[in-house]
Amino acid sequence: MSQNILVIGAAGQIGTELVQELRKMYGTDKVVASDLAERPTNALADGPYEQIDVLDAKGLFDIVKKYAIDEVYHLAALLSATAEMKPALGWNLNMNGLSNVIELARDGHIRKIFWPSSIAVFGPHTPKDMTPQRTVMEPTTVYGITKVAGESWCEYYNRRYNVDVRSVRFPGIIGYKSAPGGGTTDYAVHIFHEAIAHGKYECFLNENAELPMMYMPDAIKATLNLMHAPADQVKVRTSYNIAGASFTPAILAEEIRKHIPDFKITYKPDYRDSIAASWPSSIDDSMARSDWGWQPDFNLERMVEDMLVNLREPTV
Ligand code: AKB
Secondary structure (H helix, E strand, O other): OOOOEEEEOOOOHHHHHHHHHHHHHHOHHHEEEEEOOOOOOHHHOOOOEEEOOOOOHHHHHHHHHHOOOOEEEEOOOOOHHHHHHOHHHHHHHHHHHHHHHHHHHHOOOOOEEEOOEEHHHOOOOOOOOOEOOOOOOOOOOHHHHHHHHHHHHHHHHHHHHOOEEEOEEEOEEEOOOOOOOOOOOOHHHHHHHHHHHHOEEEEOOOOOOOEEEEEHHHHHHHHHHHHHOOHHHOOOOOOEEOOOEEEOHHHHHHHHHOOOOOOEEEEOOOHHHHHHHOOOOOEOOHHHHHHHOOOOOOOHHHHHHHHHHHHHOOOO
């Protein structure tokens, strides 16, 4: 299992924690973190770092050769809320970034790719409760459109060129070590910081906006379990549904109140509320469970408790 790994978009919410886990698992020198910034963030500074713009195919190729990279975790993307502000950039970065990475695999320069999809692939005509693996999609956001197209692109490269690209549809991800950026589900991270710092939070979604969410350790576990599964167990080559816990802002606030009794939440829904309204409330992840043994460890109660403990007493 000796690989050289490149994480693109390593300074983001998932990338920061994924690099730390991969470095624990494979060795610090084996995992190259990369992002747009010239210098690594503190969390990434213990190992190799390269400035990469994934739209620069030649620059990407040079780094892959420099470190003899076998596996790429390609996380760089514009998320749902930001992409709505800059649709052309969202399309360009999300689609051409994936193309540049997947072409490296087709040409035999890398062996395996992880690329995240999202619950944003679903739209207003999708069944909302226990959304199945295969169903109507028709997303309304540019982010969701790029994720549906990207899933088909991955499946096409797998079928036609035997490229080993693997993917999960992430729900909203909640963690305490790194900040989310530009997503519709970001409220579920901000709320913890505001509850601890100020005892109150103004939410940009309405109180009943139920969305699928997942605690970061489960998101990392899903990513690594999928990447470590034997290739013949990875039967879905678009992207797997995975689920953690589904809840509304009101239910999350209620759970936080068990630990911070005076916590107050108010609601001022903005454009992100309509994005949330087009997404599922809960997800059927039975195919991920049966194909490669997916199972989350955290429910809402455990996640809230763990978030609050760690944010109050940072361990890292
Ligand atoms: C977003 O809100 O855009 C992301 C996602 C669900 O993919 N967190």
